[in-house]
Amino acid sequence: MNVLIVDDDRTNLLILATLVRRIDDAEPVTMDNPFDAVAWLRDNSPDLILLDQMMPGMDGLTLLRHIRADSRLDTVPVVMITADIATGIRLQALEEGCNDFLTKPILVPEVQARMRNLLALRQSRILLRDRAALLSAEVERVTAALQRQGEELVHRLSCAAEYRDPETGAHLERMSRYSRIIAETAGYDGDFAAQLMAAAPMHDVGKIGIPDMILLKPGRLTPEEMTVMRQHTTIGHGILAGSDIPLMRLAAEIALTHHERYDGNGYPNGQAGDDIPVSGRIVAIADVFDALTSTRPYKPAWSLAKARSHMQKAGGQHFDPVYLDAFLSSWDQVCEIYETFADKQAEPSLDEV
Template identity: 40%
Template structure:
């Protein structure tokens, strides 16, 4: 407890009254100008405060307590010789929790002090418990999000492996998509959701026969029609779950082959009819595909792939996404290096 009173006799009397087994010896302050120094050195369960003091009166002390302690101001018991009702009301409005007139009964002071200390300690314990629980919930939320991302990446990689991919493509594409989204002004939460959802963009390929999916040459018209169904199949697979991230994944799966000019598939959507996440993933996906070796083509050099993306702005791709893409090529290359395909063994 902290006792602030300019009268040495009052300090002594208060100290004697509080010399009880339930309390630690109080800190006694005769000059209220030392308040900030005292508060910096220790925390208190109760402040017993005289209002009429030189240099710094009780009103100024109450203001400083709120400045220094913020939301964790200890209870303040005003003990003063001024018994005016208006003063009591003013003190309570200024933040005091109780009022005791001098001369006071020591037993009453102890009883009131005990009650306020007990309440303060209980509230402090509840705050600590609340902070602990919030920390545990936050840790668990991070773990769940990590698990959700791991599952999405594993499922996405499973689909990629059927397409003779190493699985690194979905890591590069999803991180590239997240980078573009962030530069477009998306919130951290939305970017995190995109990172989890975008790896599932080609999940529908699990329903495409190997003779089409792995065909080294061009597809005929019937084969191409069947290949295009991976968008609707992926959306159907992902739409059955009542989960915000999977709903976004379904939207991306359905729309990531739509084109800005309306010439894409499966629904021929154009411009801003195409959901923003799908517009972003389209750029990231094609850029990585161009820079990756496929059964039907070698990997393109970065500059050639960049020029292709630039040339398709307003046709295949959202011009705004392309503009951000062109500003982040170096960072996208760093993502490519971070998640590079494993080196093939020498024959």
């Protein structure tokens, strides 16, 4: 531990330096010129500072102000040594950040006791700071591990849903990226946009619970079959809800709300406007657009222009107009994703060659 001593009296410097060396692990740094001390402090951070009040060129109060103006030194204890016992000087020093006082002529036992106490306090603060840093690093590590676990669960459950609904192709890849673009363009921070992209592929995980005769039926569903199909929202929410992992909670929210409509005519709960979570309003746009531009058993893929026109007409009805504008204003990125992650064409069978 370094103890900086600033005093224009060389005798005082010698006495104080001797007393510092009597303290275990303490080493004095002595200076008889306060300007030299200011220069030294630019690159060094002692554990305790002892400074004289009455010095030529710069008094102790002025030097104290320099010390406290440096954020690196704001917790370093400072003891002012003064022959002036006036209350005004002491109050001013306290207001400037002085921690303690020594009165000349100094008493050796008093000086040693005060230095030991202040150095012990300094060590305790450093240990607390280091412990806080370690705890912060551990929290970050655990949080990152939970994030990875959540992402792995999302990936595995999304793969399971794809096995039940093989017609989706690269749907999950595209719609999750569309969702991220909407969030970023709408002004959300990168963390939320990334979380949304990671959770969006879980939107249809509830289809695991839909019978094959309905899920894989070629052609349109009857009203009764549609009622069963719509249950995938609540089934998906039931699978994902209640997790301690934030990503899974977000995925549960998306699974439940991505078929709600801005005008309140969606399902399963008929929510409207801002009552629908942001995640559900964003994913609804990405999901519908990709469904329109993808081939399904009951329809051919729409052109991008036709899908865009349809989406524009549905603003304020099916879709939140703010997020729809964010989507359409990023049209170049949308087209790039569409091309990059296009569905692969099936290879022709030997009978077709």
